[in-house]
Amino acid sequence: MSTASLNTATRLPLDGVRVVEFTHMVMGPTCGMILADLGAEVIKIEPPAGDDYRAIGPFSAGESGLFHAMNRNKQSVVIDLKHDDGRVLAQSLCAQADVVLENFRPGVAERLGIGYAELSALNPALVYASVSGFGQTGPESHRPAYDIILQAMCGLMDVTGSPDGAPTLVGDSISDAVSGLFASWGVLAALLARERTGKGTHVDVAMFDATLSLTAGMVARxxxxGVAPRRVGNRHASSAPFGAYRAKDGYFVVAVLNNRLFERFAQSIGQPELIGDARFIDDATRCENEAALRAYVESWSAVHSIAEVNARLSDVGIPVAPIQNISEALESEQARARGLLIETTSAHGGALRLPRQPVHFSAWPTMRTTRAPGLGEHTQAVLERYLGLDVARIAGLRDGGAIGPVAVPAHEAN
Structure with a gap:
């Protein structure tokens, strides 16, 4: 691994690990983001036009919030991989790296001269991760993929929504995110194995595989x-009462998974007679008679506020919660206590709020969270530091179109 400059006492878990990232949009950048959060030096190689996510809103001071979230803690180097000199520069950086990440369709990295076979020949210890829609093998491997495509093809949309309604998209890019998460796990496992063997490997992650692995309960059923699960709406497919219910001022969720909790629940809502009712004698019968049970539950909850429902059920140890929007979740006392949003400084010098990685370590009480880089902001510094190029050589590469123009952070240019 590359040499870290930080004092041992302040080093993060992945300090000293150098990552060269050829990724764009969400799934690949998510993997790099996780590694960067943990202290890895992530050098993001961008084409002259930049990662497409730089142009996708919402925007603040002309900068994409989505790009910032997926690319925090990274450096940006602009290299044109279609240019011969640019390709050589990229290969030289990869020859010194611990990890390379790419999320092109299979075959594209090879055509650009940064495929696993070529780079591992230069650097046998290299851990190389490919994240794609359908992986490096299989009849669908050539297909492009977006999150909605995988949600549709993996059964996730089919089980989401009302039984009498249309298949429904999950509310965020979950297939993208989980693919990046699995890729980071694969990279870390490969780095650990390399400590024992000295050899790198190719990590192949498919959104198709990752999304199906995410839906473990559905796959297990x-x-x-041998029967595909069907949409059941805002309730559990095999337990009751377990889902969303109406209160006087909105909705709440409750999770009752066994007879002990059900007895306590029935007592708490003032309907102890439900305990001996043959329709509700165990989890299976309660699920079969969910509509009747729902009527009993909502005859009680409909005359109470969400706050009253939560207080009553929480007091006796029933899992219960209000249904919050993202603002309520992120601005909650719990989120503040866990430090899930961090304030840092934007490229324009103003305040910027960024999500923080969610894992806490006793040995590292704080993690770094810095803004995403400006396009090509670190091109000159990286080429000087790692390839030993002088100013004249870098200027010649820039004039020839192999690398991007000199980039200056906005707050320094003013």
Whole structure:
């Protein structure tokens, strides 16, 4: 691994790990983001036009909030991989790296001269991660993929929504995010193995595989019964009462998974007779008679506020919660206590709020969270530091179109 400059006492878990990232949009950058959060030096190689996510809103002071979230803690180097000199520069950086990340369709990295075979020949210890829609093998591997494509093809949309409604998209890019998460896990496992063997490997992650792995309960039900799960709306497919219910001023969720909790629940809502009712004698019968049970639950909850429902059920240990929007979740006392949003400084010198990685370590009480880089902001510094190029050589590469123009952070240019 590359040499870290920080004192041992202040080093983060991945200090000293150098990552060269050829990724764009969400799934690949998410993997790099996780590694960067943990202290890895992530050098993001961008084409002259930049990562597409730089142009996708919402925007603040002309900068994409989505790009900032996915690319915090990274450096940006602009290299044109279609230019011969640019390709050589990229290969030289990869020859010194611990990890390379790419999320092109299979075959594209090879055509650009940064495929696994070529780079591992230069650097046998290299851990090389490819994240794509359908992986490096299989009849669908050539297909482009977006999150909605994978949600549709992996059964996630089919089980989301009302039973009598249309298949429904999950509210965020979950297939993208989980693919990046699995990729980071694969990279860390490969780095650990390399400590023992000295050899790198190719990590192949497919959004298709990752999304199906995410839906572990759904996969287990099908593998056990041979029957595909169906949409059940805002309730659990095999337990009750377990879902969303109406209160006087909105909705809440409750999770009752066994007879002990159900007895306590029935007592708490003032309907102890439900305990001996043959329709509700165990989890299976309660699920079969969910509509009737729902009527009993909502005859009680409909005359109470969400706050009253939560207080009553929480007091006796029933899992219960209000349904919050993202603002309520992120501005909650719990989110503040866990430090899930961090204030840092934007490229314009103003305040910028960024999500923080969610894992806490006793050995590292704080993690770094810095803004995403401006396009090509670190091109000159990286080429000088790691390839030993002088100013004249870098200027010649810039004039020839192999690298991007000199980039200056906005707050320094004013």
């Amino acid at each position: 099908y593998a056990t019964t």
